[in-house]
Amino acid sequence: MSTLNVRLLYTLAWRNVWRNHRRTFVILVAIAFGIWSMVTLAAIMRGMIEQQVRNVINNLTGHIQVHAVGYRDDPVVDNSMPPPGPHMVEVLRGEHVRAWSTRVRVPAVVASERESAGVTLVGIDPEAEQGLSFIAEAVTEGRYLESSGDCGVLLGRKLVERLETSLGKRVVLMSQDVDNEIADRGFRVVGVFDANMEATETGYVFTGRSVAQEMLRLGENISELALVARDRQDLGAVLQLLVRVAPGLDIQPWTKLEPLLVLTVKMYEATMLIWFVVVFLAMSFGLVNTLLMAVFERTREIGLFQALGMRPGFLLSQVLLESLTVLMIGLVMGNVLAWATIASLADGLNLSAFAEGLEWAGISSVIYPLISASDVISANLLVLVLGIVASLYPAWRAARRVPVEAITRI
Amino acid sequence: MEQNVICRGLSKTYQQDAIIVQALSGIDLDVPKGDFVCLSGPSGSGKTTLLNLVGGLDAPTGGEITVAGQRVDLMSQAQLATMRLMHLGFVFQAYNLIPVLTARENVEFVMQLQGMDRKERRARARAILEDVGLEGLENRRPAQLSGGQQQRVAVARAMVSGPSLVLADEPTANLDSRNGEMLLELMRKMNEGRGVTFIIATHEQLVMDHARRLIRLHDGRIVSDELQR
Ligand SMILES: Nc1ncnc2c1ncn2[C@@H]1O[C@H](COP(=O)(O)OP(=O)(O)OP(=O)(O)O)[C@@H](O)[C@H]1O
Ligand SMILES: [Mg+2]
Secondary structure: OOHHHHHHHHHHHHHHHOOOHHHHHHHHHHHHHHHHHHHHHHHHHHHHHHHHHHHHHHHHHOOEEEEOOOOOOOOOHHHOEOOOOHHHHHHHOOOOEEEEEEEEEEEEEEEOOOOEEEEEEEEEOHHHHOOOOOHHHHEEEEOOOOOOOOOEEEEEHHHHHHHOOOOOOEEEEEEEOOOOOEEEEEEEEEEEEOOOOHHHHHHEEEEEHHHHHHHHOOOOOEOEEEEEEOOOOOOHHHHHHHHHHOOOOEEEEHHHHOHHHHHHHHHHHHHHHHHHHHHHHHHHHHHHHHHHHHHHHOHHHHHHHHHOOOOHHHHHHHHHHHHHHHHHHHHHHHHHHHHHHHHHOOOOEEOHHHHHHHHHOOOOOEEOOOOOHHHHHHHHHHHHHHHHHHHHHHHHHHHOOOOHHHHHOO | OOEEEEEEEEEEEEEEOOEEEEEEEEEEEEEEOOOEEEEEOOOOOOHHHHHHHHOOOOOOOEEEEEEOOEEHHHOOHHHHHHHHHHHEEEEOOOOOOOOOOOHHHHHHHHHHHHOOOHHHHHHHHHHHHHHOOOOOOOOOOHHHOOHHHHHHHHHHHHHHOOOOEEEEEOOOOOOOHHHHHHHHHHHHHHHHHHOOEEEEEOOOHHHHHHOOEEEEEEOOEEEEEEEOO
16 A cells, blocks of 8 residues: 555544544543553552562561471471571672571560460561561661660560550560470560551561570571562572572572462452453443444445445555544543553552451552553553454444445435 | 447346346447446436446446456456546535545545545646636535535546546436536536546436437336437
8 A cells, every 4th residue: 555545544534533523532531541440450459569569578578588498387496497608698698689687486475464475586687687677667666676686675566555565664475495495585675666567566576686596595596597689570590599509498489488479469460451351341342333333324435435446455444543543542541641640649549448458468558559561561452452353343344345325325 | 439338238136035126137338438428217227227337336147347448247346446446437416525525635535546646636636626616615525515516526536537437327416407507518528628438327308418329228228329419
């Protein structure tokens, strides 16, 4: 087809689009709304996913954890391991790793003079823990731990309430030592932390690592080594290095440590896809209807085109181009709207009204939408490609044999 | 003399449900180049059907049609489209024009399909619109033109692409006698000036008076074929 004809084609398509303002407007609104809802919903979902993944990773998981074999099934002192050797330390200080730390992590009971609760006692190296997990930034009252020998404890806000204790008071922690003897010790509450989720606030008690090792008579042994890598999506290289230097240990990426999280992410993505399809079906229905109507209304004109010597292929392209034009305008409108909506939510979408149910699922109550290029592209491509496919039938109707009656009968 | 249109044993039957209508039966017709033919006959006699078959808008059920040396009855849809584009012009009773295009664009349309370059197209469109007396109205859309003006645009468009044959079906039926007269004079002028063959279907005396050759149809057959004046 010559360039001249492409221009002609475009003139015809463009003018036909604006021939019936109301109809065009309705279909534009439908497409714009569809793409707006797809992109916005995808951004909110991505935001939720990202936040949830980050929460979990921040919540002590990190990107990779190293344990003694058996610890993950039974996280007790018996399943501890020696601190990292020189080869391992070399890998941990290498280019792939951003932060790492060792921990003692065992089940324990914490008791105040009034109440007691089952918790996980975590002995940390306060300095190394910064940039690895949430705890360093979460202390809102009192102070953070000062060193691995700090014998104060950090309690979550909810746990403090539950134990009816407060900053500066003493609590007792109880666990089993390596000889299966009861080990207990009094600690002063030196800091109170807030977390995204209630379960975190009630679930963990933090103290210095050496203090925990001493209490449990672990010597230099630790329960866990956690690290944050440069890119959580690309852990293959680090994993390989670690396995090489520590062949007898249980080394796992976050995707294996948190299978539920991975499943949740998949579920979100499936929900998104279902929404895409539902929106698209409704939209394409409207599009096909509109185009068919336009084609039927123009039977006489189409006959005329054919009588004038327009080839069937040209007619087909004309209807397709018309549909493409509407689709493109609708897409631009929808994307701009979506972008504006998402930009207006940059300070977070507050879902605290529904927060109780959400928190259970590990979602924070304020969501920061996140635009993912691949989501935007797939939503737009889906609408564009399937929209064109949906227009094929009306276009084919137009290009079929000459409607003789339409042109010769008045 | 060189023949522009040759029909041999041409017939067309329509079947609607159980009713079979013999619209044309055994038409033999030769139209030489440059002829100005009027097809007349009562309503339902087959005038429109004959024009449609010659123009390749509809397929015959029997017989042969040759237009400009090519067998129309044997062509594919795409070949027919090319044939119409390069050799034929059509003028219908009404709604001849593409509503979204202006008068000038309507006239340029066929040339555009033919791939003619813009300058040439412009010049030809301007000249022919002047010929049909529409200078100044080039940029109006069909809805902003009177019936007579629309028909003149249609004739201009049918002529401008340089066809060898123009088929007109009741071109004056929607016009008053003054406008009808003007249109016919225009077609006659084109016929004489450019040697383009015209076949016009009508039942109006006015048109018959202008024709060089008058063919009468009845029940799908040619009942008379005479030269006038
Ligand atoms: N699509 C069709 N289906 C069935 N019958 C048809 C069809 N088109 C035309 N006919 C019939 O064929 C015959 C010839 O019709 P045609 O339209 O050619 O007549 P005409 O001479 O043009 O009439 P008019 O002067 O009213 O325009 C008529 O009997 C008509 O009813
Ligand atoms: Mg007729």
